[in-house]
Amino acid sequence: MDAKMENQLELVEKSYDKTIEFGKKGINLYNDLPEYITNDPDYPIFQKMIIEGGTSDSDRKEIRDYLSPNTNMKFIDLGCCLNLMFRGYDKWPSTYHGVDISSKTIQLLDEFVTKKQLPIGSLYCGSIHEVPFDTNYFDIGACIGVLEYFEKDFVARAIIEAHRIIKPNGKLVLDIPDIGSPECRIMMIIEEHLGRPDKFDLSFQEFEDMLKNYFEIDKKEKFGPMIQYFLSCKK
Template identity: 75%
Template structure:
């Protein structure tokens, strides 16, 4: 687990370094990826600007309001690029990449945003009190981990979200041709996907912690819209 966390941190740190220089690592992929028969579908979705984290459906479901605290687990740059800075709720972000957190702090200072906190660390061990958050999300993260870590992340999310709080997360749709390309890209970027569960197994894991209100298939992933059980 620690090795995988380190790989993910280093990979995203590297992505931030290249991004500051104006280099998009997704634009320089090897031929075994770009020549794959499923790559055009992936590229088309990317050109259409489809973002798992930036979907209107997430905001509609969470209904962020001025008196709510929102936790973004594995936040990446959602605050900068997916409109989370416009939400009325108080933003808190957690990410394993120190350079991601550094860039977000720079963004917050430059835009003079009023947020809650930005924490560099793993999503399975956060510094927050029990039942602290009204709403939360964990999108594009669980695909990197095997079952044991995924369960720890679910338990932690359950701990810090209030009873009946709304939570959105996603897991890979392993049969999707788009996810097959995503796996190749993530491997190339040095952060291989390790998710090793069926959706049925994941549903069983969730049942003691969250009520599944609906699911949607999006760009190679399955998004879950959940209510926190207590």
């Protein structure tokens, strides 16, 4: 991994660690934004997103409907954040495995799992481009709100790794930023302020060309500042 990629991973890690630490104190950093952001003409779009369901699209009904989790399935949540706690993934019948770069996130999830005595598979602190799971291990997966932080080379490695660990015909939902949309523009400004700048540098066509050797695109949908892809694993 080159130094630029390592530096970006470190920025994302530190930013989410900070978000967790402030969250434990009851402080939501999205509610404490500087005036240059709150006075931005696109800021009301961000406020509308918050009212309509927050800044995360991990808990969309469409994701669960597409992945159709059942008790015989292993599910990998790549860049899991706190989905297990706040996005209903603890209610899924599939066996949950989470990966996140933030050690504070994994620590909090560990505490949550212990307190609730949840029968999950594993929690792993590390980057999604290199995970400690066997080939063809997972039936279903998600990678929501992650790829926007990274440039082409990392995105390619993350897709190859996701393809490796998901079974033939397994399903994956992931998203990328809808660059150029006002929703994405204001989110990128906010994410940079939070210390985790978006670095995504692919057009839709370039991204889909990257996918085609690994996944079949069953459908794609715009949601807020992101485009979600619903994929079947080709092997």
